[in-house]
Amino acid sequence: MSSDRQDQDFTDEVEHGEELWNPGHRxxxxxxxxxxxxxxxxxxxxxxxxxxxxxxxxxxxxxxxxSSWGTSYIHxxxxxxxxxxxxxxxxxxxxxxxxxxxxxxxxxxxxxIIAIGGDGATADIGFRALSGMMERGHDVTYVMYDNEAYMxxxxxxxxxxxxxxxTTTSPAGTESIGNDTNKKDMASIAADHGVEYVxxxxxxNPHDFKQKVEKALEIDGPKFLHVYSPCPVGWSYExxxxxxxxxxxxxxxxxxxFEMENGEITSVNxxxxxxxxxxxxxxxxxxxxxxxxxxxxxxxxxxQEWIDGRxxxxxxxx
Amino acid sequence: xxxDLNWAIGGEAGDGIDSTGKIFARALSRAGRHVFTSKxxxxxxxxxxxxxxVRTAVDRVESVVDRLDILIAxxxxxxxxxxxxxxxxxxxxxxxxxxxxxxxxIPEDMIGLEVPLTDLAEGAGGAIxxxxxxxxxxCEVADFPVEYLDEALVKRFGEKGEAIVANNREAAxxxxxxxxxxxxxxxxxxxxTTDEDYVLLNGDEAIGMAAIAAGCxxxxxxxxxxxxxxxxxxxxRIEAFGGAVVQAEDELSAIxxxxxxxxxxxxAMTGTSGPGIDLMSETFGLVATSETPLVIANVMRxxxxxxxxxxxxxxxxxxMLYGGHGEIPRFVLAPTTIGECFDRTVEAFNLAExxxxxxxxxxxxxxxxTEQTYPPERFDMDAVEIDxxxxxxxxxxxxxxxxxxxxxxxxxxxxGVSPRALPGTPEAxxxxxxxxxxxxxxxxxxxxxxxxxxxxxxxxxxxxxEREDFDYRAFGDSDAETLVLSWGSNEGAMREALEIxxxxxxxxxxxxxxxxxxxxxxxxxxxAAKTVIVVECNATGQFADLIEHDTLTRVERVTKxxxxxxxxxxxxxxxxxAIAGQRAPPEVKR
Numbered sequence: 001m002s003s004d005r006q007d008q009d010f011t012d013e014v015e016h017g018e019e020l021w022n023p024g025h026r027x028x029x030x031x032x033x034x035x036x037x038x039x040x041x042x043x044x045x046x047x048x049x050x051x052x053x054x055x056x057x058x059x060x061x062x063x064x065x066x067s068s069w070g071t072s073y074i075h076x077x078x079x080x081x082x083x084x085x086x087x088x089x090x091x092x093x094x095x096x097x098x099x100x101x102x103x104x105x106x107x108x109x110x111x112x113i114i115a116i117g118g119d120g121a122t123a124d125i126g127f128r129a130l131s132g133m134m135e136r137g138h139d140v141t142y143v144m145y146d147n148e149a150y151m152x153x154x155x156x157x158x159x160x161x162x163x164x165x166x167t168t169t170s171p172a173g174t175e176s177i178g179n180d181t182n183k184k185d186m187a188s189i190a191a192d193h194g195v196e197y198v199x200x201x202x203x204x205n206p207h208d209f210k211q212k213v214e215k216a217l218e219i220d221g222p223k224f225l226h227v228y229s230p231c232p233v234g235w236s237y238e239x240x241x242x243x244x245x246x247x248x249x250x251x252x253x254x255x256x257x258f259e260m261e262n263g264e265i266t267s268v269n270x271x272x273x274x275x276x277x278x279x280x281x282x283x284x285x286x287x288x289x290x291x292x293x294x295x296x297x298x299x300x301x302x303x304q305e306w307i308d309g310r311x312x313x314x315x316x317x318x
Numbered sequence: 319x320x321x322d323l324n325w326a327i328g329g330e331a332g333d334g335i336d337s338t339g340k341i342f343a344r345a346l347s348r349a350g351r352h353v354f355t356s357k358x359x360x361x362x363x364x365x366x367x368x369x370x371x372v373r374t375a376v377d378r379v380e381s382v383v384d385r386l387d388i389l390i391a392x393x394x395x396x397x398x399x400x401x402x403x404x405x406x407x408x409x410x411x412x413x414x415x416x417x418x419x420x421x422x423x424i425p426e427d428m429i430g431l432e433v434p435l436t437d438l439a440e441g442a443g444g445a446i447x448x449x450x451x452x453x454x455x456x457c458e459v460a461d462f463p464v465e466y467l468d469e470a471l472v473k474r475f476g477e478k479g480e481a482i483v484a485n486n487r488e489a490a491x492x493x494x495x496x497x498x499x500x501x502x503x504x505x506x507x508x509x510x511t512t513d514e515d516y517v518l519l520n521g522d523e524a525i526g527m528a529a530i531a532a533g534c535x536x537x538x539x540x541x542x543x544x545x546x547x548x549x550x551x552x553x554x555r556i557e558a559f560g561g562a563v564v565q566a567e568d569e570l571s572a573i574x575x576x577x578x579x580x581x582x583x584x585x586a587m588t589g590t591s592g593p594g595i596d597l598m599s600e601t602f603g604l605v606a607t608s609e610t611p612l613v614i615a616n617v618m619r620x621x622x623x624x625x626x627x628x629x630x631x632x633x634x635x636x637x638m639l640y641g642g643h644g645e646i647p648r649f650v651l652a653p654t655t656i657g658e659c660f661d662r663t664v665e666a667f668n669l670a671e672x673x674x675x676x677x678x679x680x681x682x683x684x685x686x687x688t689e690q691t692y693p694p695e696r697f698d699m700d701a702v703e704i705d706x707x708x709x710x711x712x713x714x715x716x717x718x719x720x721x722x723x724x725x726x727x728x729x730x731x732x733x734g735v736s737p738r739a740l741p742g743t744p745e746a747x748x749x750x751x752x753x754x755x756x757x758x759x760x761x762x763x764x765x766x767x768x769x770x771x772x773x774x775x776x777x778x779x780x781x782x783x784e785r786e787d788f789d790y791r792a793f794g795d796s797d798a799e800t801l802v803l804s805w806g807s808n809e810g811a812m813r814e815a816l817e818i819x820x821x822x823x824x825x826x827x828x829x830x831x832x833x834x835x836x837x838x839x840x841x842x843x844x845x846a847a848k849t850v851i852v853v854e855c856n857a858t859g860q861f862a863d864l865i866e867h868d869t870l871t872r873v874e875r876v877t878k879x880x881x882x883x884x885x886x887x888x889x890x891x892x893x894x895x896a897i898a899g900q901r902a903p904p905e906v907k908r
Contacts, residue, residue: 026366028332054624063366077593077623079568125540125568156541157565168550169565175557
């Protein structure tokens with residue numbers, strides 16, 4: 001059968017239509033990041049070059065002999081999505097100078113260059129490439145889809161894994177409460193590079209996220225977007241709850257949604273009656289151990305304190 | 319009645335294939351049977367064909383074979399993918415009531431065993447247990463008592479509570495009873511059990527276990543298939559021995575943290591696969607120049623670049639031998655079986671410290687994803703000897719101070735190995751650098767010092783060649799005209815190929831070489847043979863190149879780079895053709 005598959009040309013069978021992130025990809029049921037890809041491409045349109053780091057979204061969108069991408073697409077190595085995007089952008093800038101009829105990177109109607117990476121590929125291994133791209137000022141929109149661990153390799157912690165989460169490399173047990181660090185604040189790090197436009201968004205609010213992608217693409221220079229996208233497999237919850245959990249993360253303040261322009265916070269999606277983080281934790285298997293004893297209780301309190309502190313800094317509460 | 323069994327479960331990634339296969343493998347090992355498992359898989363994400371195969375016998379089994387007796391097919395594709403391995407009389411267990419399986423055609427000479435897996439699972443408490451129902455059905459077909467599954471089910475589901483375990487036990491029994499009562503399938507098997515209680519482990523776990531036994535107390539790594547299991551094994555275990563695992567943000571950081579820990583005096587290790595080796599190669603030079611003892615595990619997969627992350631290859635030999643700019647003294651060890659992963663890991667730590675040198679310890683994907691049974695005494699923790707080399711303290715330090723009482727950390731000794739003072743050793747503070755340095759560690763570009771230090775570092779390799787026992791293991795007929803050489807995980811399949819060849823009246827001498835650098839001198843063996851064949855999983859024949867270089871003799875190359883390991887019968891064919899001198903390029907199996 002596999003030989004038949006190799007001979008078969010599947011490209012005729014797929015109706016691309018208007019879709020730029022096409023159905024039939026291999027993401028798990030309830031995949032949050034897959035929704036993020038859909039929204040990114042819908043907002044960006046067809047004149048887009050995507051550079052994609054190794055990770056779930058690369059693996060699920062490119063099974064031989066198919067592709068989900070209706071845009072130009074290049075996969076690169078784990079740590080290099082920002083560098084490859086920077087190279088693409090620098091080349092186009094140079095083409096522009098030589099040939100006035102060439103696609104113009106700085107005109108958003110002409111060409112968008114978007115780098116996409118997961119939380120591990122962005123905040124961990126791709127951090128220096130991201131920093132270099134932002135610091136040099138390339139006209140690239142970087143989108144980090146955050147599912148809070150390395151899911152493609154089997155749920156190892158990343159610097160975006162929240163406090164208390166059990167992963168295979170931060171397993172909960174008698175000597176451990178799970179992951180012992182809070183999420184690294186990538187938005188502030190990007191803003192501190194002098195990036196003009198930085199925003200966070202959640203897949204639970206597609207309208208907001210797509211508007212932010214559109215806004216980013218209109219601005220020259222580097223942009224950084226952090227989109228929250230739950231993973232049913234890694235977090236251990238019913239796959240129908242993805243959007244609900246993404247929204248609950250926003251409502252508890254675990255994931256605040258805001259924009260920063262030129263280093264200043266310019267808009268915050270305010271929350272009235274912010275829910276305790278406990279309500280969000282209870283929904284996922286990875287936090288189950290926190291409800292077993294005193295140490296878990298202390299961890300929940302510590303996480304709540306961290307959230308409260310950020311909420312105050314951001315002016316999150318309505 | 320057959321006592322040997324080749325069994326598989328296949329379906330979509332995400333169907334729980336892996337954990338179901340593991341339950342069966344564990345049950346067999348607890349029943350005192352030997353097990354050798356293998357996996358076909360694409361990625362951890364749902365979608366794509368995945369299978370878990372179990373070969374079991376009362377005697378040891380060392381490889382996979384091209385044969386399946388019982389196949390649990392959760393998808394139609396599972397049957398198609400395994401057509402080559404299914405034989406007359408093979409039993410295919412499937413759920414005919416499942417919509418996607420209603421039109422399944424079972425080849426005429428095989429037995430299609432329809433079991434309503436999902437319905438029965440729902441009867442036991444939930445459709446999610448359909449794989450366990452299938453396991454119970456397979457037990458009945460194999461005439462293997464379903465009770466042996468019980469302990470494995472506790473191990474798998476114990477955390478979820480007693481009720482879940484009980485439901486799964488019930489599910490297995492419903493599967494068994496259905497086959498017994500509702501079908502006319504009679505077993506052609508009788509799986510004997512013994513009093514042995516084997517441990518079941520993969521190559522990564524053997525490396526992790528050996529690291530702890532060998533006194534490794536620091537591991538830094540970054541998630542990468544198929545090396546992550548080493549880190550996962552050590553996480554949560556090494557702490558009890560006073561050690562630590564740190565997950566780095568990338569491989570650059572991983573190897574540099576390991577270097578730091580080793581400089582601080584810990585036995586340290588990092589582990590990765592090909593792409594990580596590329597990133598680590600700059601620091602690899604620093605490890606060697608600073609004479610830091612470090613073990614770097616490389617569990618190889620298909621390259622270059624992202625390549626085929628879940629597929630077998632032995633393509634990194636040149637990268638490990640020659641990687642990094644400049645001339646870097648190093649050792650490269652390549653265990654050839656899962657059990658030997660334990661021994662060579664222990665040895666790697668001793669070599670690293672005795673010679674203050676980076677040591678590559680390389681396994682390949684086939685070993686990392688294969689689980690095999692061993693008697694527990696195979697891994698004798700008490701027999702592990704730890705040799706930390708020339709560590710000096712107290713009065714012994716005085717001997718190594720220069721006229722101004724400075725510690726000669728890079729003294730150009732006769733054997734090339736300098737004294738090593740761990741941090742905190744009084745009178746022995748010294749500096750370390752990746753720049754060329756004199757014996758005190760001070761940066762220099764003086765010609766005679768440069769020459770002295772280069773020679774001293776290279777001399778360590780020569781010293782090891784003289785003092786250590788870097789030998790091969792021999793199998794087959796020692797007087798045979800045909801000599802086969804291989805490295806890495808091919809040993810198991812090759813040993814079985816010897817039996818097949820023997821039956822055909824072909825005598826072969828087989829040498830399995832676990833030491834790549836320094837390696838045994840094979841000149842005599844090669845020259846005594848009429849035909850020399852080198853077997854390896856890469857396209858160009860990297861090990862064959864080394865043998866030709868060492869012995870100035872042309873060799874035949876049997877290579878495979880499809881992403882799938884060698885099988886015994888396939889190897890026997892290849893070797894037979896190579897002897898006949900009419901070997902065609904390996905056929906790509908689709």
